[in-house]
Amino acid sequence: VDNIYVPEVFFTNNCLTGENVVKSTRLLGDLDGVFQDKDAFEQMDRDRIIYQVSSFLPVVENTPGGLFMGITLLYPGKVGQEFFMTKGHFHTNSNRAEFYWGVEGEGMLILMDEQRNVWAERMFPGSLHYIPGKVAHRVANIGYQKLVFSACWPSDAGHDYATIAAEGFARSLMDVNGVPTLL
Ligand code: PAN
Numbered sequence: 001v002d003n004i005y006v007p008e009v010f011f012t013n014n015c016l017t018g019e020n021v022v023k024s025t026r027l028l029g030d031l032d033g034v035f036q037d038k039d040a041f042e043q044m045d046r047d048r049i050i051y052q053v054s055s056f057l058p059v060v061e062n063t064p065g066g067l068f069m070g071i072t073l074l075y076p077g078k079v080g081q082e083f084f085m086t087k088g089h090f091h092t093n094s095n096r097a098e099f100y101w102g103v104e105g106e107g108m109l110i111l112m113d114e115q116r117n118v119w120a121e122r123m124f125p126g127s128l129h130y131i132p133g134k135v136a137h138r139v140a141n142i143g144y145q146k147l148v149f150s151a152c153w154p155s156d157a158g159h160d161y162a163t164i165a166a167e168g169f170a171r172s173l174m175d176v177n178g179v180p181t182l183l
């Protein structure tokens with residue numbers, strides 16, 4: 001997939017070269033098991049693009065003291081009544097924190113601590129979110145347009161997807177009569 005969203009600002013920063021930009025695409029089929037409504041999921045096109053991430057990795061993964069930055073484009077849509085969202089993860093180095101900030105569109109940052117308490121913060125252009133260590137994070141697009149947000153995290157954070165794949169989040173963000181609601 002070539003038409004990934006990359007704002008021009010990244011090309012004006014001379015520390016970023018083609019070699020340290022990593023792009024990835026998540027299709028609906030990559031999110032098997034993530035959404036609550038299995039019947040609705042099975043009826044949808046597994047090849048549909050749900051989100052794309054461009055990550056800027058100026059140092060080697062796991063370097064202590066470095067920073068990574070990424071920009072995520074999350075398309076609008078729902079599986080049943082549940083908004084399209086990212087997989088979500090804890091950091092492997094569990095105490096590593098992260099900043100997210102909203103660039104375009106409307107979203108909800110869904111957070112869960114190790115005791116499985118879940119809460120959410122509204123994302124919008126210019127919104128800034130501090131994600132403490134030991135807090136799993138995922139983003140849902142609650143609007144009708146694309147949602148774009150950026151992230152900055154330590155280069156030795158790592159991504160633990162397995163815990164969320166196995167246990168999920170304790171609450172899901174559903175469209176309840178037009179109102180995004182954590183259930
Ligand atoms: C972000 C996320 C990105 C995609 O850069 O990796 O938004 O979400 P998933 O990784 O959960 O699929 C981040 O949190 N980095 O640490």
Ligand code: ZN
Pocket residue numbers: 089091098137153
């Ligand atoms: Zn993260």
